[in-house]
Amino acid sequence: MLRDLGLGIRFAVSGGREGWTRTLLTAVGVGLGVALLLVAASAPHLLDERSARDQARAETKISESPDVTAKKSDTSVLRISAETEYRGRSIGGFLMRADGAHPVVPPGVAGFPAADEMVVSPALKELLGSSEGSLLKERLPYRITDTIADAGLVSPGELLFYVGSDTLTPANGGHRIAGYGNPGPAEEMPPILIVLIIMICVVLLVPVAIFIATAVRFGGDRRMATAGAIDPSTLPHAQTKAQIRVDESVKDVAEYVRNTAARLDPGMRVVTLKSVARDRQYASVQTGLQVGATATLLLIAAAMLVSQLEQLRERKRLLSVLVAFGTRRSTLGWSVLWQTAVPVVIGLVVAVAGGLGLGAAMIWMVAKKVTDWWLFLPMTGAGAALILLVTLVSLPSLWRLMRPDGLRTE
Incomplete structure (x- = not known):
């Protein structure tokens, strides 16, 4: 086995620049595949941790009846939900009033906020301090005294606040709680969401495999001799x-x-009447899908570039002969563009048709309606941009290979 390993290393490093490039690209492809598998394996754990944090800040249940409230004590708290929306983003929040001198505080909050004082998440603090959040600041004019620690947030970008009040009473909507932490069983992930995650991982792994196969092929000629x-x-x-x-x-x-x-x-x-409440788990999957799709497009571009450069090297003599017989370089440049564009366009058409069909089937399975048929357009535009990028990067190699010295025999 050690002899075979040593022989493989010798082949990898003895192929000159192409050999080193092939080894590097293969290592990158394998690394990306392993990273994707690790992300897929850790996704359930991440969702479980998210659910656990959400449960930790939920009020402690004292009865299955929603009408039963905790008894007033030195640690009990009156609170009411003050959640809102801002430019399509959900913002969680509560108005709170302490019943005694030692009120319970939510996870991640160091001290109970006094009247007209507010404890906010770092993301909300940043939003309120920016010009984009000027209208929201009018709605939340309270003085910020502290930020919520990670233990009290389900994600780094969560928008959440707790405001102290001296006027909240049960008569105007206050609900008394005795503490935080719901020890009940965690909410199970919907089966349709599990299927969706598996499909995403499979789709993202395919370009990785193609990239590795392309990288291994690189330099193959020397070895043979991817309102409201x-x-x-x-x-x-x-x-x-x-x-x-x-x-x-x-x-x-x-x-x-x-x-x-x-x-x-x-x-x-x-x-607003036209607003749509989205499940947090599905929103997280959508964000992950967008990031994964972007990374996949870049991987496809890298695989296409490697394949394009390899094809040009294999046709070095043919290109030189065409130039020698008067073929214009612009004509050959357009041929490179078409070689890149045709497979990508066909791939985009198949992907859009298949994606829309699969998406419609899954929407039908969960008895929902499609709210936006055109979400794929940004990715389609990115695919078109990749065609131009690969072509532009390939042109310098094309011009170099069309020089007369390509006609020399080895």
């Missing part, structure tokens, strides 16, 4: 519905409505 309406808010004794007719042509009209509602009642929740 206010949502119904439950109060203890009444339920209120209100319609607000607004002009949707006004920029950020929904944010102005939410700001007005927050001034009337910080616990009032406002959502």
